[in-house]
Amino acid sequence: MERKIILYKRLHWLFGVIAFLLALASVVTVPVMAWFSLSRTLGAYAPIAKPEALFIGAGHRDFDAVNHVFTGDYFENIRYLYFEGIDVGKGAYDAVKGSNYYDYVFCVFGKAIPYYKLQLAYTTNNQFDYEIFHAAEYTATEYGSLDDAGKSGCIEYVTHTETPETYYYKATGSALTGSFLNLKEENGEKLGLTVGDTAGAGMTNLHEATYGAYVNVQKYAEPLYWQSSSVTKEVGHAQKDFINYYILRVYMNGKTENDRETDVICIAAKSA
Amino acid sequence: MNAETKSMLKNKKFVGSFIMLCLLFALLLISLFIVFNSSLGWFAVSGSASVTDMQIIVNRFDYELLVDRIASTTAFDNPGAPVAGANPSVGDGEFDRIDSNSDPVYPGVSPFKSTLAASPYSYSFAEWSTNDASKLAFELVNETQTTIDSVHYRYLMPGAHGTLTFYLRDRTGSTVADLALTTNSFYYTMIPDPEDSSQEIPHVEEVINDTVNALLRGHMLFFKSRTGSGTVADPYVYGGLVDNELLQIDSGVLLDDDGNITLPTVTKNLKGEDVTCYQITLYWEWPLTYGEINDNIGVAASQTKRYPASLRTYMDDHRDFFFLTNQNSSDPELLSDGYNDGDQLIGENANFLVAFISPL
Numbered sequence: 014m015e016r017k018i019i020l021y022k023r024l025h026w027l028f029g030v031i032a033f034l035l036a037l038a039s040v041v042t043v044p045v046m047a048w049f050s051l052s053r054t055l056g057a058y059a060p061i062a063k064p065e066a067l068f069i070g071a072g073h074r075d076f077d078a079v080n081h082v083f084t085g086d087y088f089e090n091i092r093y094l095y096f097e098g099i100d101v102g103k104g105a106y107d108a109v110k111g112s113n114y115y116d117y118v119f120c121v122f123g124k125a126i127p128y129y130k131l132q133l134a135y136t137t138n139n140q141f142d143y144e145i146f147h148a149a150e151y152t153a154t155e156y157g158s159l160d161d162a163g164k165s166g167c168i169e170y171v172t173h174t175e176t177p178e179t180y181y182y183k184a185t186g187s188a189l190t191g192s193f194l195n196l197k198e199e200n201g202e203k204l205g206l207t208v209g210d211t212a213g214a215g216m217t218n219l220h221e222a223t224y225g226a227y228v229n230v231q232k233y234a235e236p237l238y239w240q241s242s243s244v245t246k247e248v249g250h251a252q253k254d255f256i257n258y259y260i261l262r263v264y265m266n267g268k269t270e271n272d273r274e275t276d277v278i279c280i281a282a283k284s285a
Numbered sequence: 286m287n288a289e290t291k292s293m294l295k296n297k298k299f300v301g302s303f304i305m306l307c308l309l310f311a312l313l314l315i316s317l318f319i320v321f322n323s324s325l326g327w328f329a330v331s332g333s334a335s336v337t338d339m340q341i342i343v344n345r346f347d348y349e350l351l352v353d354r355i356a357s358t359t360a361f362d363n364p365g366a367p368v369a370g371a372n373p374s375v376g377d378g379e380f381d382r383i384d385s386n387s388d389p390v391y392p393g394v395s396p397f398k399s400t401l402a403a404s405p406y407s408y409s410f411a412e413w414s415t416n417d418a419s420k421l422a423f424e425l426v427n428e429t430q431t432t433i434d435s436v437h438y439r440y441l442m443p444g445a446h447g448t449l450t451f452y453l454r455d456r457t458g459s460t461v462a463d464l465a466l467t468t469n470s471f472y473y474t475m476i477p478d479p480e481d482s483s484q485e486i487p488h489v490e491e492v493i494n495d496t497v498n499a500l501l502r503g504h505m506l507f508f509k510s511r512t513g514s515g516t517v518a519d520p521y522v523y524g525g526l527v528d529n530e531l532l533q534i535d536s537g538v539l540l541d542d543d544g545n546i547t548l549p550t551v552t553k554n555l556k557g558e559d560v561t562c563y564q565i566t567l568y569w570e571w572p573l574t575y576g577e578i579n580d581n582i583g584v585a586a587s588q589t590k591r592y593p594a595s596l597r598t599y600m601d602d603h604r605d606f607f608f609l610t611n612q613n614s615s616d617p618e619l620l621s622d623g624y625n626d627g628d629q630l631i632g633e634n635a636n637f638l639v640a641f642i643s644p645l
Contacts, residue, residue, distance in 0.1 A: 022302065029309055054643035055352055056401065056408055057449050059425040060391045061470070062440035064632035226518045 065284050067123040067249075072170035073150065073180045074122055074256055081253035083122070091280075093173055094119050094261075101268045105166070110142070112264040116168045118148060118182040121247070121282045122256035128246035131189065131259070132281040133239040137204055137232075138274040142264040145191075145241070146184035150258050156181040168260070184260040191241040195219045205235035236277075246285050347460040350644070351452040351555070351562060352411060352423060391438070393473030396487040397637050398422075400471065425449055425569075425640060428515070441505070441638055443628050444573040446521065449507070449640060452553065452562035453534060463645040464532040466567070468501050470635035489637070496609070497634045500627045502530075503606025504571055505638065506596070509539055509546050511568040522591050523568060528599040532642070537563050543593055569640075575607070575624035579617060 071093035075084040094117055104113040121129065133143055151159065156167065167181040195206045195216055206218040208228045219238060224230055241247060249255045261280070401408045401422055409418035427439040427447040453462060470492040478484040492498065509525030509532075525541040533540040537548050548563035572578045572592075582597045583590035604612040608623030609630050 054420055054641050055350065055451060056406075056420070056422040056639045056641050057425040058397075058401070058422055058637055058639040059427055059439070059441050059447075060394065060397075060637055061635050062431065062438070062442035062632060063636075064442075064629050221517050 065123070065126060067121065067126050067129060067282050067284055069280055069282055070120045070122060072118050072120070072182070072258075073172050073178070074120060076122075076254070076256050081250055081255065083254050083256075087174065088122065089120075089170075089172060091119065096263075096278075099263070099265075099271075101265045101271055104265065107264070110264055112142070112266050114262050114264045116166075116182075116184065117261045117263070118168060118170050118258060119261060119280060120256055120258045121249075122254070123249055123282075124254050125252055126249040126255075126284045127251040128285045129249055129282050130243060130285045131191075131241040131247060132283060133278065134236045134281070135278040136234055136236050136276045137202070138234075139268065139276050140202055140266055141268075141276070142203075142266055143239075143278070144188035144262045144264070146188055146260040146262060147186055148182045148258040148260045149185050151181040151183070153179045153181070182258055182260060184262065188262070189241045189247075190245060191239055194238040194240065195235075196237060199232075203237065204232055205237045207232055207235040236279075240283075243285055247282075249284075347455070347457045348462050349454040349456070350464075350642075351454060351553070352421060353450070353452075353553075391440075393487060393489055393636050396489040397471055397473065400489040400491075401639070422639070425638070441571060442632070443504075443571050446515075446568070446570040449567045449569060449642075451565055451642065452551070453548075453565060454555075454560055454562045455537060459536045460534075461536075462534045464534070465530055465641070465643050465645050466507060466527055466532055467530050467641050467643075468498075468505055469639050469641065470497060470501060470631070471637040471639065472634060473636040492635050494634055496605075497631055499603075499605050500607075500609060500631050501635070501638065503600070503603060504624075504627060504631060505640075506570055506572065506592075507640070508568045508570070508593075509541055520591055521568075521570070522589065523570065524593050526593050526595045526599060527567065528595060531645075532565070532567075534563070534565070539565065543595060575621040576617065578607075578624075579620075 068088070069091050071089040071091055074088040076082075077084050096117065099115055101113065104115045106113050121131070123129075131145060133145070135143065151167065156164065159167075167183045170180050170182060172178045172180070193216070195212070195218060197204055197206050197210060197213065197216070205220075206212055206216060207220050207230060210218055210220075212218045220230070220235060223236060247257065249257075261278075398410065400406065402410070406420070408420045408422040411421055411423035425441075425447060426449065427441065427445055429445040429447070430439050431442065455462075471489050472492050473487065473489050475485040476488040478486045506523075507527040508523040509527065511521050511523050513519050513521040515521045525539075525543055525546060534548070537550070539546040539548055548565060550561050551564045552559050552561050554560075578592060578596065578600070581591035583592065583594050600607050607627065608620060609626040611619040611623035614620055614623070
């Protein structure tokens with residue numbers, strides 16, 4: 014009996030040591046295993062596009078034209094481009110077009126975009142024509158020192174900052190060249206190609222791209238798409254900040270009566 | 286104390302000692318099992334025979350994860366050398382798609398791959414090595430392209446979509462595999478050359494900005510199923526949003542709250558032997574706008590909407606994954622701005638995305 018107990022005691026001691034060592038080993042190896050299972054992965058990778066720093070705003074943005082940097086982050090949101098106050102009988106008159114028109118200012122600004130295109134998309138309820146001009150900007154002081162001919166054709170823009178400032182814009186040169194993508198003329202009206210229309214030379218029917226499978230679209234709701242020439246591109250700046258002002262000229266096209274027709278106009282800028 | 290009591294006491298000691306011994310023996314067995322288990326994982330990984338069709342990246346007792354092998358023998362004979370057709374000479378910055386010769390230069394791809402190949406990532410690249418690897422990187426399939434100056438690029442960007450395919454070889458036929466799917470991002474920059482401070486060298490490291498990484502989880506969406514052909518008339522319809530970074534596979538079925546997906550089986554050549562595996566294809570999309578998401582979340586079975594209803598819950602639970610600004614707004618226009626701001630922040634801060642899949 015005594016011998017047995019001693020034997021057991023020895024075994025007890027031995028097993029204890031082994032169990033202790035193994036327990037220790039398990040403590041050490043479990044983190045090691047975690048390390049290995051962490052390491053066993055697959056990784057599917059892909060490059061992410063750099064977003065284009067190209068934006069559209071309404072009127073003025075503070076800009077240091079010498080160093081090509083914006084001073085401050087504030088810009089006039091494009092939602093300040095109001096079309097209210099169009100009175101079809103009034104506005105300036107363009108003899109060549111034979112139409113009254115209204116001018117509105119907007120700007121394109123960004124960073125490190127060497128060239129870009131301007132795009133317009135609009136519905137045709139009103140049968141207005143739209144043209145885009147480059148615009149010169151004058152501060153109130155600069156405007157004050159202009160002669161009558163210089164002041165003629167300037168439009169006023171008041172900023173929406175805490176202390177509003179007034180700037181003046183005037184179209185320079187001739188309208189930007191460009192082309193329609195989906196134009197058709199029907200009874201003297203300019204319309205977008207719609208379901209079932211055959212596209213004329215250089216035109217594409219964009220109904221499906223606009224409305225998908227939906228076919229019950231009123232003809233004036235088929236938007237007309239226009240974009241500026243890809244040959245004479247709009248110039249930004251290859252490395253630095255830039256801002257360009259534009260005048261959107263809306264021709265009334267002989268419309269004589271104010272009514273409740275509504276049109277949607279989208280202006281877009283795309284690097285080219 | 287008489288002799289009888291003495292003997293009983295000794296007996297008691299003996300019984301106690303015996304019970305202790307049994308306990309210790311059990312403990313020993315448990316310890317042995319744990320140690321054996323953990324070391325076996327190590328042994329399984331260390332195997333590195335060459336393969337002809339597939340590469341093993343994860344080897345467990347009961348299952349293996351595999352990916353398609355995409356290297357030619359050139360790469361095997363001369364690891365790191367360009368694969369015939371289109372590939373990687375290190376340093377030329379070329380984004381080496383294996384399936385096309387015409388893909389253009391992507392800035393930073395070479396330093397990105399160097400970073401992923403170095404510690405602590407230590408990834409092998411499917412196009413460089415034909416050996417089994419414990420960590421293997423390959424290109425995410427992007428089905429969309431964007432054209433810049435007449436060159437087609439396959440960039441991740443809003444509106445992009447594609448697939449991610451891998452295989453599971455189930456050795457028991459009833460294995461439960463829990464896999465983590467996580468997305469990380471890396472950025473590319475120029476740093477002064479440590480050897481010549483007048484020069485700059487390209488450098489890629491992981492994006493540690495939590496805001497960017499959170500936004501990726503709401504902008505880069507992974508789904509378990511997809512139907513439709515991706516045209517205007519027949520758009521892709523997704524099912525089974527991967528919303529908690531978890532993929533659970535049980536006996537060849539990909540589990541999902543909206544309905545489990547039975548995985549198709551394929552026969553592939555592995556080390557000269559035909560093996561049957563389950564194919565797991567995930568479908569990813571970076572939705573173009575908030576409106577695109579909001580207009581297309583399914584509510585009723587009768588309506589064809591592009592995203593599962595679970596995306597609504599996911600978006601409500603994790604506003605910070607989707608919107609950088611206006612997170613608490615209910616105005617769709619402001620939310621749309623917030624989503625776009627998120628796109629912008631990702632694009633400004635991350636140049637590469639890696640979707641990691643690892644067993645839990």
